[in-house]
Amino acid sequence: MGFEPPQRLVRALRETYGDAAAAGWLDELPELTRDTLEHTGLAAERVIAPGGRSSLVVLVPGAVVKIAPGFTRPDLERDALAHWNGWGAVRLLDQAREGALLLERLHPDVSLRSLPEAKALLEAAGTVRKLWVEPPAGHGFESVAERTARQAAAMDAHRADAEAGELVAAALAARAELVAGPAETLLLHGCFRQGKVLAGDRAPWLAVGPDPLVGERAYDLARLVRDRVEDLVAGSAGASTARRRVNKLADSLELDRERLRGWTLFRAVESATRALTAGRRTDAELLFEFAGWL
Known part of the structure; x- marks a missing residue:
């Protein structure tokens, strides 16, 4: 399947971080997503749309893979989720790779x-x-x-x-x-x-x-x-x-x-x-x- 970013993600990244930074990561995103899923051994079901404003969110069996550019500091989200450990927040299952988080699957809609x-x-x-x-x-x-x-x-x-x-x-x-x-x-x-x-x-x-x-x-x-x-x-x-x-x-x-x-x-x-x-x-x-x- 294709991994084109939802338009809300494209607009938000360009508005917040500038066209140059956003364009570079967005160009790499389809390949980055395929590599991340291959690394986890999980098959994509669908991309959540309209989705978030700083990351691509992909539903996989029993979980969610969230992929974000380094300039949005996904490491800080990882640290916060790890500290909450599921108390009031989605549970972090694993850091799939740099810039990608494997999260508990909720009901996105x-x-x-x-x-x-x-x-x-x-x-x-x-x-x-x-x-x-x-x-x-x-x-x-x-x-x-x-x-x-x-x-x-x-x-x-x-x-x-x-x-x-x-x-x-x-x-x-x-x-x-x-x-x-x-x-x-x-x-x-x-x-x-x-x-x-x-x-x-x-x-x-x-x-x-x-x-x-x-x-x-x-x-x-x-x-x-x-x-x-x-x-x-x-x-x-x-x-x-x-x-x-x-x-x-x-x-x-x-x-x-x-x-x-x-x-x-x-x-x-x-x-x-x-x-x-x-x-x-x-x-x-x-x-x-x-x-x-x-």
């Missing part, structure tokens, strides 16, 4: 997004709580402060935008205040949202696809707050619903409401500015509208 919103948020909160553990000794994960410092530097170019400048300034100010004092240093998923939680057999719901780092729980929860943002913006009560989400999630997980609100603002505006840079204006407008409600 059934995520928390298949549930009604209230139930999905409840299950998401129960899942992410399990992931917040002490990181392993001598880990190589970056901190929330380090990751967001890079993001803030890129956002700064949008301060002068006539429409977005005020929100960008507010998001940067929120981030500066949030990282100024002492913070938690727990292992975080990094990009936790409903679509990153899949149905499993040994547990009802398990997280996949971490972009791990260490820091405070409120940062990790912030992406979940804006899930289904298109529905929020389309609804007549989007603003009040968004604010209720912040309060409800913070209270259910015993977090400070204002810290969650601040990280939700920063992460929404950061995503919006990246969308603007990539020419995805519709996505940017949705995110800016959401951020303005906070």
Whole structure:
């Protein structure tokens, strides 16, 4: 079978890492995938589409093979999954070879997004709580402060935008205040949202696809707050619903409401500015509208 990458993977790699880096790896991907499967002795059933934004995911009998370019740091995902050892997350079965992971097989077409919103948020909160553990000794994960410092530097170019400048300034100010004092240093998923939680057999719901780092729980929860943002913006009560989400999630997980609100603002505006840079204006407008409600 062919191993052409899904278009979502192609677009995301080019947007995040540049055309040159993405093109080089994408050109090699079909052969790399065949070599990896030959190395594992497993036969491909199908490529998951639309799939992820940083890796090719191939279903094989009883497992999943995930293949990612080195510049996305799949070694960090491996280390986080090994540390969780199946607690709240997909289980790492083996590192098939460099840049490739052999993972427990879940139900790839059934995520928390298949549930009604209230139930999905409840299950998401129960899942992410399990992931917040002490990181392993001598880990190589970056901190929330380090990751967001890079993001803030890129956002700064949008301060002068006539429409977005005020929100960008507010998001940067929120981030500066949030990282100024002492913070938690727990292992975080990094990009936790409903679509990153899949149905499993040994547990009802398990997280996949971490972009791990260490820091405070409120940062990790912030992406979940804006899930289904298109529905929020389309609804007549989007603003009040968004604010209720912040309060409800913070209270259910015993977090400070204002810290969650601040990280939700920063992460929404950061995503919006990246969308603007990539020419995805519709996505940017949705995110800016959401951020303005906070």
